[in-house]
Amino acid sequence: MSMPFYVAVDQQMKDRADFAQKGIARGRSLVAVEYGAGVLLCAENPSRNLHKISEIYDRIGFGGVGRYNEYDQLRIAGIRHADLKGFTYSRDDVDSQALANLYAQIMGQIFTHETKPLEVEILVAAVGYRPEGNRLFHIRFDGSVTDEDGFAVLGGEAESIRERLKTSYAAGLELGAALEVAVAALAGPERTLAAADLEVASLDRMSEGRCFRRLDDDEVAGLLGPAPASAASVPDPSALIDPEA
């Protein structure tokens, strides 16, 4: 008869956390920045189709980094939760905090009880009717939640990006300025990121109904100012096939 080896709980948790962090560190980062007219979500993402940023509800957006299939499942669960809640009660009753708590619950549960923890970090961003009403909930692989103010950073390089944002971020920026701050922080001093490397969306405070809006490459390039010549003017074939994308 064989006995399983005893592993101390703190060692077990540390191993799991190391594992999850390693997985997350492989992916690229995402930032959310509050600006004057809403909340900007910006991720480094060369893929056009595997989104890191998505719409959850009228005033709630979602960001995920790490393993795509895992955060995408969480994203869909969030949409289902929000739509069901809005259907049962009213559209005004869908709130970001309840959603963040549910995410925390499920991610914490998986971290302690499942064989493999989730290798993701997610962000629940909500735009308020006034700037004080904005919410940025950052939920980590172990289910810990932080309520961030002004900006939030997710991903492997979060620490250095956060340091850069601390010096460059100011409250009440214009959309373009906020995007520049976000992109500069993501890129760091040694790199530049073009529109095609980015996935950008905003939650516009003043929109009626659905506030979430994706910014396409042209718009991002326009907001970032004159782009390097090589990155511009390649027609996007997907625009011809799928006009609704």
Place this chain on the structure above:
Amino acid sequence: MTLPSFSPGDDPGPSFTGLLARLEFPSGIPAVPAVASGAGSGGPGHGLDVPHGTTVVASKFADGVIMAGDRRATSGNLIAHRTMRKVFAADRWSGVAIAGAAGPAMDMVKLFQLQLQHYEKVEGHALSLEGKANQLSQMLKGNLPAAMQGMVVVPIFAGFDRHRGYGRLFAYDVTGGRYEEEDFVATGSGSLFARTAIKLGYSDTNSRDQAVDLLIRALFVAADDDSATGGPDAVRRIYPIVAVITERGYEELTDDEVAARFDVVLAEHTSRSNGGGVAEGSSAS
């Protein structure tokens, strides 16, 4: 409320109604208890006077489609509501108009809107226009047991097909049968009159203004001959809802614009009404 998650085999995918069914949620489609006998015969409601919405119309024009609906809901011989909305945006590029039992119809619209939006959010892109039309058809099918007992809902669906680049119109029957219309369609109690009125002025090259005028006239004519259809109400300033759907998306006309157009129609009818034409008694309905 929990965070719904499913095993891969059970996953309802992007369908919101599928999600409701998986969770055994009381869905928006009303479940009417079976009535022992006599169900399915007799008139709408079987003496159960639920509010009924009446005439809605839609027509193509040069740049897309236009939908319009009066504002009256009737319950037997009474006016139940004067400001009921029967034309709704289904999403940014399409609209749905309803006639029939008001409660189930509004539930169906709400669920339909949610279904389209849910799909779009989960999948990352919207359904095709045809896909949307089919979704509505399936909802009607789900409503059939209720329809057999008098809770009939008959919608019109119209939208701008962004793949093909033109506006399209779909009519339905109670069983969920879906009929694509090439030119115009009307449904509800006053639809017979409205359809005839549209037929006389329809052309697929109509401009936006011509098409709006045509639908407004059609509703006016329907209100003139059908007591369940509401005409323009200048006293309370209640006017039909008119929505234009083009490649720019779904837009509703303001009440002021509709009112101004009705003034023209009314003036025309008044000037030639000595022979007892349409204008008699309908201008202040």
